[in-house]
Amino acid sequence: MCSLHLTDYQQAKLKARDQLGLGADAALPDNQSIETAVLAYQRLFGGAAYAQRLQRLRATALHAMRWLHPLDVRLVGAVATGAINDAHRVQLHALTDDVEAVDFQFLDRGMPFAQGERRYRMTDGRQRAVPLLQFSADGIGVDLAVFTRDRPAQPLSPVTGRAAKRLRMGEVEALVQRA
Template sequence: MGKRAIGFQREIVAEAARLICEERLTDYRLAKQKAAERLGLPGRTQMPENARIHEAVIEYQRLFGGSEYAERLQLLRRTAVRAMKLLATFEPRLVGAVASGATTDAHLVRLHGFADKPEMLDIFLEGRKIPYETGERRYRYPDGRIEEIPTCEFMAGDVGIEMAMFPPEELRRPPLSPHDGQPMKRLDLAAAELLAEQPIDLAV
């Protein structure tokens, strides 16, 4: 890759991170496309990897998010811990932006849960009179599989919680992260509790 192409990619990374943080985008592919358009780059410009965008979002928030970002991230992580305790029967794992810190106001808490039948979560929430909405989320696996995994989304105060329900045998076979193509990092309750108590590192 030539110096010019490297420079283009660096500009796209910075602008995409800004768009995600300031315009509440959560789709990295869309953020990269919009960044290239706003920078006036050719349509054939090679796009940077999502992992670079992910790291740039964290750095942008550390630099410019300030106390608002730190307080929101702490709220998301502590809410995640409370939700994981409530949903302990499903062996929940914390995943995604709340775990990594690449969050904006548009992000919700994402959990992976495990049960023989996904509707067991529906029954659990209905039994506690917790309103929820069902959906699906697409996941890719190292063996090339693409699976549509059922989800339930509900609110905990002003924080959205989405739990994707996997079969029990998938507990130790995580799908691939859309950010770096590696198996997703899943935090159990103990790891999530430790994370929730850590101070948020901001640039000074």
């Protein structure tokens, strides 16, 4: 995953299966095992470049979270866990009562962004498409998924299958200061 700059665990598993010549019914590792292996690999072989990239991604996340204030924004995914490679973008979740207000915050500040949507599996067992804003901050790609507060279900982590861990601004500040 690291050397090929893959960010999707399922894609990485299928690529590895094909490269090893395994059949379609071959047992593959779960996503937690892959994340653990990515972290171990980066700690052993990533060196200063990995540490600097992770610090830069986390600092960018913090900068974006501050820029988006007063929205309730959380850091999720590989940048939060540290299981990154050079292809990863910052993944943020915004929790709001008014989805359109997020768009207006970008428009009012003249910040260029692209709109789309992303599908999430939720803790209530359903799949849900949520608005996605993509932008660049400090030369780093950022994906901002916008969730409404009126729906209590949270997105599932593709790694653990449980509610995704969402880091608040204070937690991200602590990660940035620790480095």
